[in-house]
Amino acid sequence: MTDSGSQPSDGTARWSRLTDKQRACLDLLLERQTSKQIARRLDISKQAVDLRITTARNILGAANRDEAAIIYARLRQTYDRISCDPIIVSPNPGLVPSRVPDGSLPEAMHESASPTEGPRVSNPPFGDFWRPDHTRIRRVWLMATMLVALALLILTGLAIAQALTRLISG
Structure with missing residues (x-):
C-alpha cells in the first residue's frame, strides 16, 4: 500500500471503478454466499458471478x-453512505388547527381559510365525549x-331469550 495521504484518493478511484x-x-459475497448462491439470487450464471468477482x-x-470482501467492506463504509434519505426528511411544516381554551377555533382557522393549510382533522363520532382532559x-x-x-x-x-324459550316450549 501507499502512504496514508494518497490512500483516500486510491480508495475513491477503486470505488468509482466498481x-x-x-x-x-x-x-452478497459479504454475506458469505457462494458463487452458485449469488447466481441464484441475481438470476445470472455462475460463470458471470465468477467473472464479476474476479474483475472486482x-x-x-x-x-x-x-x-x-474485506477491502470492499471498508470502501463501502466510507463511500456508500446515503447523504440524505428522503423518507426521513420531514415535510414543510404547515399550520395545524388547534383549539383555544374556550373550545372554538381561532379566526384564522375557520373553514373559509385557504385550502393549502393541509388536511382537515375530522371530529370523532361522539364529539368531545372521549376527550382525555x-x-x-x-x-x-x-x-x-x-x-x-x-x-x-x-x-x-x-328477557328476549326467556320470551323466546317460552314461545318455543309451548
Whole structure:
C-alpha cells in the first residue's frame, strides 16, 4: 500500500471503478454466499458471478475472494453512505388547527381559510365525549353511565331469550 495521504484518493478511484453489478455480487459475497448462491439470487450464471468477482478483485487489488470482501467492506463504509434519505426528511411544516381554551377555533382557522393549510382533522363520532382532559368526577359519571347501559343491554337480552324459550316450549 501507499502512504496514508494518497490512500483516500486510491480508495475513491477503486470505488468509482466498481460497477453496480460487481457491487451486487460483492454485497452478497459479504454475506458469505457462494458463487452458485449469488447466481441464484441475481438470476445470472455462475460463470458471470465468477467473472464479476474476479474483475472486482483485480480492481480492488485483492489476492482472493475473502480479501476482496474485506477491502470492499471498508470502501463501502466510507463511500456508500446515503447523504440524505428522503423518507426521513420531514415535510414543510404547515399550520395545524388547534383549539383555544374556550373550545372554538381561532379566526384564522375557520373553514373559509385557504385550502393549502393541509388536511382537515375530522371530529370523532361522539364529539368531545372521549376527550382525555375530563375531570375525575366527569370520568366517574361517564363510566357509571356506560355500566348502566351495559347492564340494561344484558337484561334486555336475557328477557328476549326467556320470551323466546317460552314461545318455543309451548
